Structure formats: C-alpha cells, structure tokens
Amino acid sequence: MLFAGGRFRLIQPDSVVGVHQFATVDQVTSEQAMADAQIFSAATVNFLRDMGVNTQLFSLMAATPANAMQALSVPDQINLGLVNAGKDAAVWGIESAQGGLVLKGVQSTISSTIEIQLACTAQQEVSAAVMVDVVGKGGVRSVDLLVDGRTTAVALRQPAKLLGRTAKLHFLPGPSQLVEMQRARSVGVSLSYDGQRQSMFAIEVPEQAGALMAGFVQLCHGTPRHGVVQR
Known part of the structure; x- marks a missing residue:
C-alpha cells in the first residue's frame, strides 16, 4: 500500500513486490471485525482507484492469507498500474x-x-x-x-x-x-x-x-x- 501511494512508481529489476490480506492484532468481537473489514476494504479500493491502480489488486490481496505473500511479476505490476514508469496518466x-x-x-x-x-x-x-x-x-x-x-x-x-x-x-x-x-x-x-x-x-x-x-x-x-x- 505504501508503494501504491507514490506518485511516480518505478521498480528495480531485482525488487520483489507482494500482497496479502490485512489482519488485526486487537481482540475484537466478530461483529466489530466484520464492520472494520468492510470499512477498510472500501477505503482500500477507493485509495487504489485514486492512485490509478487497477482494483483487481485488492482481489489478489483478499485471496492471499495474511500469513502468506503473493508475489507480483513485473508484467502484473505494469498491467495493474502499480508501476507507472514514472509518469502520471494523461x-x-x-x-x-x-x-x-x-x-x-x-x-x-x-x-x-x-x-x-x-x-x-x-x-x-x-x-x-x-x-x-x-x-x-x-x-x-x-x-x-x-x-x-x-x-x-x-x-x-x-x-x-x-x-x-x-x-x-x-x-x-x-x-x-x-x-x-x-x-x-x-x-x-x-x-x-x-x-x-x-x-x-x-x-x-x-x-x-x-x-x-x-x-x-x-x-x-x-x-x-x-x-x-x-x-
């Protein structure tokens, strides 16, 4: 998420970028956890959209357990708009x-x-x-x-x-x-x-x-x- 927050996003050939689910470390009820997840999910999707990143990235995050990591290939990062070659959209x-x-x-x-x-x-x-x-x-x-x-x-x-x-x-x-x-x-x-x-x-x-x-x-x-x- 920090990487997606950059205006001009470049990647080095030997860099690795991955995604996974978010998780809470606080003890909360299941109802509160569900409410928090809905709020955070909506905020994340809106954030990605505002930064010009395909919201399919959130689907990849949601499909990967919090204790694992889904590595993204360079073509995936480009196709998703996570890497923008150092330029804004026209x-x-x-x-x-x-x-x-x-x-x-x-x-x-x-x-x-x-x-x-x-x-x-x-x-x-x-x-x-x-x-x-x-x-x-x-x-x-x-x-x-x-x-x-x-x-x-x-x-x-x-x-x-x-x-x-x-x-x-x-x-x-x-x-x-x-x-x-x-x-x-x-x-x-x-x-x-x-x-x-x-x-x-x-x-x-x-x-x-x-x-x-x-x-x-x-x-x-x-x-x-x-x-x-x-x-």
Whole structure:
C-alpha cells in the first residue's frame, strides 16, 4: 500500500513486490471485525482507484492469507498500474476560456510536465499552444511537432516565451498534421536549443482523447467568429 501511494512508481529489476490480506492484532468481537473489514476494504479500493491502480489488486490481496505473500511479476505490476514508469496518466478535457473552448491535455513525468492546448482562431483554424519544462536547457532555437516519435516542422507564430522554467510555444498545425494528431498515441514537441542540444516532450493520447480531439477540430472549423478563443 505504501508503494501504491507514490506518485511516480518505478521498480528495480531485482525488487520483489507482494500482497496479502490485512489482519488485526486487537481482540475484537466478530461483529466489530466484520464492520472494520468492510470499512477498510472500501477505503482500500477507493485509495487504489485514486492512485490509478487497477482494483483487481485488492482481489489478489483478499485471496492471499495474511500469513502468506503473493508475489507480483513485473508484467502484473505494469498491467495493474502499480508501476507507472514514472509518469502520471494523461488528462484531457475541454475547458471554457475567454468566452470560447479550449481542448487541453496535461501529463507529468518524474522529470517534466507537458501541457498542450488546442484553440480556434478567428479564421477558424486550430492553434496549438504547448508548455514544457526547459529549466537549464538554454534558449529554444527551433520547434518540431512530435507525433508518435516522428517529427515534422512547424512555424512558431511568435518567439518562444520563457516563464520561469517553462517555455510556451504557439504554432498552427497543418491539415495533415491535425489528422496525424487525431490518430496518434502520443503528441508533443521536439525542441532544439542553443548549443545543438535537443529534447523531446510528449503526452499520451488515449482513444477517447483522440475522439475528443477529432470532435474539437470539427467544431473549430465550424465555429462562428464570435465564439472562439483567439491566440
């Protein structure tokens, strides 16, 4: 349970993680023990769900006696979401901003955070704004769109803005790039810095997010001028 409580959960190759039933050391009546078990079970399931862990893990716990240990293989830990490779789940949603709608996706890893916002321009185009952590990397020289690990060039609408440790980038994806983004499993940017250094930032695009993006692009292309967020 302590391991599941970590935000970024990694495992070493020689580590062993196991589960078993919980038990009480206090002398209580059977009625009290049953009531306590129900409360603790509900709290455990809710806790696992909040931490992004499949609640099937609780079933494995319940099936293993308190004086035994059910070891979990690395594939089991990954499939159950107990190990998350040092990254949060991507969160996508449509929000209201400046009288219009913005499609926003955010994902944090153990080393950085990326946020992507898609908005409609007054010309009914789709504008992209990307915020990434670039602390200590120097000035941003150029930006490429990153789709499933493949890069394509984009033209920044304005020079990259540095706000503390965060770089904010604005560009207009082309029609073919928008199609690729809607079908992608991950989207992001590849940045080149002064001194020839490069780094890549990407956010996962689950199937539901891809469908949400497709609907947003269609909505944007048909949105009247008075109902848009201009960037």
